[in-house]
Amino acid sequence: MILYQRGSEKDDLGQEGLREGLFTALDRLGPRSRVLAIPPDFTRKHSFAGPLTGIAEEYFGAALRDVLPALGTHAPMSAREIAGMFPDVPAGKFRVHNWREDVLTLGEVPGEYVAEVSGGIVSYPWPAQVNRMLVEGDYDLILSIGQVVPHEVIGMANYNKNIFVGTGGPEGINKSHFLGAAYGMEKLMGRADNPVRRVLNYASEHFATGLPVIYVLTVVSPDPEGGLKVRGLYIGDDMECFKLASELSLQVNFEMLEKSLEKVVVYLDPEEFKSTWLGNKSIYRTRMALADDGELIVLAPGVKEFGEDRAIDALIRKYGYRTTPEILGFVDKNGDLKNNLSAAAHLIHGSPENRFGVTYCPGHLSREEIEGVGFKYGKLEDMLKKYDPGSLKDGFNTLPGGEKIFYISNPALGLWAYRGRFGEG
Secondary structure (H helix, E strand, O other): OEEEEEEEOOOHHHHHHHHHHHHHHHHHOOOOOOOEEEEEEEEHHHOOOOHHHHHHHHHHHHEEEEOOOEEEOOOOHHHHHHHOOOOOOOOEEEEOOOOOOOOOEEEEEHHHHHHHOOOOOOOOEEEEEEOHHHOOOOOOEEEEEEEEOOEOOOOOOOOHHHHHHOOOHHHHHHHHHHHHHOOOOOHHHHOOHHHHHHHHHHHHHHHOOOEEEEEEEEEEEEEEEEEEEEEEEEOOOOHHHHHHHHHHHHHEEEEOOOEEEEEEEEOOOOOOOOOOHHHHHHHOOOOOEEEEEEEEEEEEEEOOOOOHHHHHHHHHHHHHOOOHHHHHHHHHHHHHHHOOHHHHHHHHHHOOOOOEEEEEEOOOOOOHHHOOOEEEEEOOOHHHHHHHOOOOOOOOOOOOOOOEEEEEEHHOEEEEEEEEHHHHH
């Protein structure tokens, strides 16, 4: 059921548009006395989930009992990040999702179904895991808030991914990520219907109908002045609002190129990207645009680690971003990686597969660390002088010396693909 929908390529909802949309949807629902909000964490600040959670606080007041950021495997939000992203919500309402311990299993998607939708690539059963608060908190409304945008694990981000991965547990997160990686991320990205989404939809339909979840989905794109605009807001309790948001996102977040790119420069905002676990969106979102033997330069002033989770960080350092066959071989032969399939999936996602080069320019990692995981190292200070984010515009640029590059100021906001390669995916 759709409770509210508004959106187009040129729309600009703004704060008042968001407020009108959410208030309209909540009015249609009727009174609620015990509400849980599940927005994304600080790494998705550009989703406008912060303002929307603040609007929910305005609407419900004390009835908004708890706010559970959908961390997935990410590090807990700091007090500074909470205050910056959610200034209108009392800090005392925030809870931390412990993905290793705070979960329970609603049910299990049969291995036969997983094999069917993946074409036999993967055949294990998949557990539908969620934070126990969703079940034991006695909520009469769960607001799942977030942005729909092309995504490397599930084709298009959000909808029930916010529940089953954002508040999920080790086995559910590991197996869903590995399913997407084994199937092939280039066959997933930009596609709302794919094996991973079908598995999550099965779980929603069979195990989660008793959860009072309403999805509040935004579509966000950069504006010509370098800011962000909310192009769409879709609110409902089923797949329909996700489909509508996905259709609009492909219009505003997906750039199809007629020619592959020889050199791409991506800037990672240091407030948002502190690890390659997140920063590798620079690789995921551009890999289908990069030419064979092309080069990706990642300007990463805030990157200080590989994985935000210590165990995953250690695995990335141990195995590196090698080719898919190599990673699959490591999984077969090594229990530590076999038991952390989301880490294995991440290594596959971040691999250039020996097809193009990746030069990482981190603010807080050494040459030895970067080269140890299989990337080339670039000295950040030198690269920032050569590729000054303050003087570059998104898209094609010609530098003073004549060098031609394609610049991306925030890889999390889009997907770029060469038409021929996207067709191959």
